[in-house]
Amino acid sequence: MTMHPRHSLNTLVAATLLAGAAGTPHPAQAAPFVYETEKDFVTAGDFDRDGREDVVIVDKASGKYRLGYQQSPGGFNWVECRHHDLKYISGISLGHLLAPDTTALALASADSGQLLVVDLSNPTTAGAPEHITLKALGPNIAVAADIGGPGNTPLSDLYVCSIYNADPTPNRLTLLRNTNATFTELSETPVPGSPAYPNLVTLKTGGPTLVAHTVQGDEEDSFRAVNIAGARPEIVAELKSIPRGALFVVGRFRDGALHDVLFYVRGEPAITCHPVEETAGALRLGQARRFEMPQPIAQLLVLDRAGKSQLLVISGEGETAGIYNFDATGAPALARNIQPPEGEVFLGAAILADALVMYGSPKGMRESTRFAVLRWDGRQLTAGASGALASLADTDEATAPLIREMILRQSPEKTAADMKCYTNVIPGSTVRYVMLPLSGGEFLMGSPEHEKGRQPDESPQHKVRVAPFWMGMFEVTWNEFEIFQYPDDEKQLRKHYPTAESLNAVSDAVNRPSKPYVEMSFGMGKDGYPAIAMTHHAANKYCHWLSAKTGHFYRLPTEAEWEYACRAGAATAYSFGDDPAQLGQYAWFGRNSDFKYQKVGRKKPNPWGLHDMHGNVAEWCLDQYDAAFYQQFKDALAAQPWNRATQPYPHIVRGGHWDDEDAAALRSAARRGSAREWKAQDPQLPKSYWWLSDAQFVGFRIVRPLEVPPAETLLKYWISGTEKD
Numbered sequence: 001m002t003m004h005p006r007h008s009l010n011t012l013v014a015a016t017l018l019a020g021a022a023g024t025p026h027p028a029q030a031a032p033f034v035y036e037t038e039k040d041f042v043t044a045g046d047f048d049r050d051g052r053e054d055v056v057i058v059d060k061a062s063g064k065y066r067l068g069y070q071q072s073p074g075g076f077n078w079v080e081c082r083h084h085d086l087k088y089i090s091g092i093s094l095g096h097l098l099a100p101d102t103t104a105l106a107l108a109s110a111d112s113g114q115l116l117v118v119d120l121s122n123p124t125t126a127g128a129p130e131h132i133t134l135k136a137l138g139p140n141i142a143v144a145a146d147i148g149g150p151g152n153t154p155l156s157d158l159y160v161c162s163i164y165n166a167d168p169t170p171n172r173l174t175l176l177r178n179t180n181a182t183f184t185e186l187s188e189t190p191v192p193g194s195p196a197y198p199n200l201v202t203l204k205t206g207g208p209t210l211v212a213h214t215v216q217g218d219e220e221d222s223f224r225a226v227n228i229a230g231a232r233p234e235i236v237a238e239l240k241s242i243p244r245g246a247l248f249v250v251g252r253f254r255d256g257a258l259h260d261v262l263f264y265v266r267g268e269p270a271i272t273c274h275p276v277e278e279t280a281g282a283l284r285l286g287q288a289r290r291f292e293m294p295q296p297i298a299q300l301l302v303l304d305r306a307g308k309s310q311l312l313v314i315s316g317e318g319e320t321a322g323i324y325n326f327d328a329t330g331a332p333a334l335a336r337n338i339q340p341p342e343g344e345v346f347l348g349a350a351i352l353a354d355a356l357v358m359y360g361s362p363k364g365m366r367e368s369t370r371f372a373v374l375r376w377d378g379r380q381l382t383a384g385a386s387g388a389l390a391s392l393a394d395t396d397e398a399t400a401p402l403i404r405e406m407i408l409r410q411s412p413e414k415t416a417a418d419m420k421c422y423t424n425v426i427p428g429s430t431v432r433y434v435m436l437p438l439s440g441g442e443f444l445m446g447s448p449e450h451e452k453g454r455q456p457d458e459s460p461q462h463k464v465r466v467a468p469f470w471m472g473m474f475e476v477t478w479n480e481f482e483i484f485q486y487p488d489d490e491k492q493l494r495k496h497y498p499t500a501e502s503l504n505a506v507s508d509a510v511n512r513p514s515k516p517y518v519e520m521s522f523g524m525g526k527d528g529y530p531a532i533a534m535t536h537h538a539a540n541k542y543c544h545w546l547s548a549k550t551g552h553f554y555r556l557p558t559e560a561e562w563e564y565a566c567r568a569g570a571a572t573a574y575s576f577g578d579d580p581a582q583l584g585q586y587a588w589f590g591r592n593s594d595f596k597y598q599k600v601g602r603k604k605p606n607p608w609g610l611h612d613m614h615g616n617v618a619e620w621c622l623d624q625y626d627a628a629f630y631q632q633f634k635d636a637l638a639a640q641p642w643n644r645a646t647q648p649y650p651h652i653v654r655g656g657h658w659d660d661e662d663a664a665a666l667r668s669a670a671r672r673g674s675a676r677e678w679k680a681q682d683p684q685l686p687k688s689y690w691w692l693s694d695a696q697f698v699g700f701r702i703v704r705p706l707e708v709p710p711a712e713t714l715l716k717y718w719i720s721g722t723e724k725d
Contacts, residue, residue, distance in 0.1 A: 084509055085129070086116055142158055143213075310323055558641065573668065
C-alpha cells in the first residue's frame with residue numbers, strides 16, 4: 001500500500017475516527033477468530049508470550065505466512081515471511097499444539113493432502129513444520145480445540161475434516177487427541193458435505209466453546225455448531241439452507257447472554273441475522289432477519305467491547321470500511337467511516353483486544369503490502385503505527401539457523417587432518433556425488449606477463465591464501481540437479497527412499513526453480529551430463545538446498561578457491577603444463593566436443609583428481625566480476641578473497657567450455673563475466689531469474705568449506721541479494 005502523496009493510511013483513518021469516538025468499540029475476541037478473505041487467512045494471539053497480541057496472515061495460494069510481533073502497544077515488527085512445503089491452504093487454526101505454553105499454527109491443505117503444525121513463538125527463527133499423518137484424505141479444515149473425556153491433556157487437540165475419501169462418505173470428521181504433540185485418532189464420523197469457514201465460538205455468554213463451520217452440500221449449504229467435550233462430536237445447533245457460499249460471524253449484539261450468528265456472501269449487499277434462542281437448556285438458531293447494506297460486503301468482522309458487539313464492514317472491492325452499530329433488530333447504522341488512501345483498497349483486518357490492524361494494497365495488486373494500526377485506549381480509537389508488511393516474494397532466510405544447527409551436529413571433521421574423500425548419496429534418492437579434500441594453502445593467483453594468451457584482467461599476479469575445503473570431483477550433473485529442480489518428483493522418490501520428515505521440512509522450505517519454458521539440456525543429454533543454463537541464483541539455491549538435505553555446508557567456490565583447485569599446485573598455464581596440444585586429454589572444447597557438452601569424468605583429471613576443470617562447461621563462482629579486482633592485492637597477501645556481488649551482472653564464470661575454440665580461454669587463470677544477454681531469447685516477462693536461455697555452456701560444481709560460518713554468513717553465500725535483474 002503505497003502512501004498517498006498527502007495522507008498516509010493512518011492519517012486518513014484517524015481523521016474519520018477521532019471526533020466523538022467515545023462510542024467506538026473495543027475490538028476484542030474472547031477466542032481468536034480466524035477471518036478468511038479471498039486471498040488469505042488472518043488471526044491474532046500472543047505468540048511470543050510477552051503479554052501483547054501478535055498477528056499472522058497466511059497466504060492461501062503459496063502457504064507463506066507473515067507474522068507481526070507487537071513489540072510495544074500498537075508497534076509491530078513484521079518479520080520475513082516464512083515458508084513450508086504446503087500450498088493451497090484451505091484452513092488454519094491457532095492453539096497449544098506443540099507445548100502448553102507456546103502458540104502453534106495448524107495449516108490444512110485439501111489439494112496437497114497434508115496437515116502440518118508450525119511453532120510461532122520465536123520472532124527470530126521459524127520453527128520446523130511438524131507433519132501430521134491422517135488416515136482420511138484431503139484435510140480441508142483443522143481446528144485446534146480441547147476434546148474432553150479420558151486422556152485429555154493441557155495441549156490443544158484437533159478437529160479435522162477431510163473431503164477426498166472414497167464413497168459412500170467422502171467427507172469425514174476426525175477428532176485427534178494430542179498427547180505430547182503426538183496425534184491419535186479418537187473418532188471418525190461422516191459429514192453430509194464439504195466443511196468450510198471453521199472457528200471456535202460461544203453461542204451464549206458463559207456457555208461452552210464450540211466448533212462452528214458451514215457444510216457445503218450438493219444442493220444447499222448448512223451451518224453447524226459442534227460440542228467436542230466428549231470423545232465424539234455432538235451437534236448443539238444446526239441451521240439448514242443458509243445462502244450458498246455464505247461466511248459467518250458470531251457476536252453479542254442484543255442485551256442478555258445469548259448471541260447472534262450473522263451470515264453474508266462476498267459481493268452481496270446484505271446480512272442475514274439468526275438470533276440464538278434457548279429452550280429448556282437447548283440452543284437453536286431462531287428466525288432469520290435480513291438487513292440490506294449500502295454496498296456489497298467484502299468482509300464482515302466483529303468488534304467487542306464490554307460484552308457488546310459492533311460490526312466492522314469492508315465494502316465493495318475494499319474501497320471503504322466502516323464501524324456499524326447493530327442491535328440485531330434494526331438495520332446496521334454507520335458509526336465511523338474508514339477510508340484508505342486514494343487509489344488503494346483494504347484487503348482485510350486483524351482484530352486485537354486493544355487495536356485494529358487494517359491491511360491493504362494499491363488497487364489491482366494480488367497481495368497486501370501495507371498495514372495501519374488503530375489503537376483503542378479504553379475511550380477512543382487513534383491512529384497508531386503504519387508501514388510495509390513483510391513481502392511475499394520468495395525468501396528462505398529462516399532456514400539458515402536450522403541448517404547450520406544440523407551441519408554442526410552432523411559434521412565430525414574439525415581439522416584438515418580429518419578431511420577425507422567421500423561419496424555421498426542425496427537423501428531420498430540413489431544419486432551419488434564425490435567430494436575431494438583440498439588442504440588449503442597459498443598460491444600465486446592470476447597469470448605472469450609472459451603467459452601466452454593472458455588478458456589484462458588476470459593482472460597483477462598476487463599471493464592468495466585459501467582455507468581447507470572439499471570440492472566436487474565432477475561438475476554437478478542433471479541427475480543431481482533435477483532432484484532439486486522437480487520437487488514433486490522428489491517427493492515421489494521419497495516413497496521408495498524415505499527420509500526424516502524434519503529434514504524434508506527444512507529442505508522443502510528452500511526456494512526451487514520455476515518450470516523452464518524449454519527443455520534445458522537442449523537435446524545434448526541428461527544422464528551423467530553436466531547441468532547447464534541455470535542462473536547464478538539457481539546455482540546458489542542448489543547449494544542451499546543440498547546443505548539442508550545432507551547436513552553438510554555446500555556453496556559455490558570463490559574465484560580464488562576455483563583457481564587454486566584448478567591449478568592443483570601448478571604455476572603453469574594449465575594444471576598439466578604450458579602446452580595446449582595436451583588439452584584434448586583433459587578437456588572438452590570446440591576442437592573435440594562435437595558441438596555439445598560431454599558426460600562428466602571421461603577426460604583425465606588434474607593432479608588433485610578433479611575432472612573437467614579446463615573444459616566441458618564453464619563454472620559459476622561466487623564473486624562479482626571486476627576486471628580491476630586484483631589491483632588491491634598487488635603488494636599484500638589476499639586471505640580468502642571474495643568480491644561479493646552488489647549487482648546482477650557480471651558474475652564470475654571460470655573454466656573453458658565445449659564451445660570454446662581458443663585454447664587460451666581454457667587456462668587456469670582465464671576469467672570471464674556473465675551478461676544480461678545470456679537470457680536474451682527468454683520470452684517471459686519478467687525474464688526468469690532461474691534459467692539462462694542463451695548460456696548453454698554454463699554449469700557449476702560445489703565446494704564444502706571445513707569451517708562452518710554463522711547463519712547470517714551462510715545466507716550471504718546462498719542469497720546474494722542480486723538475483724532478480
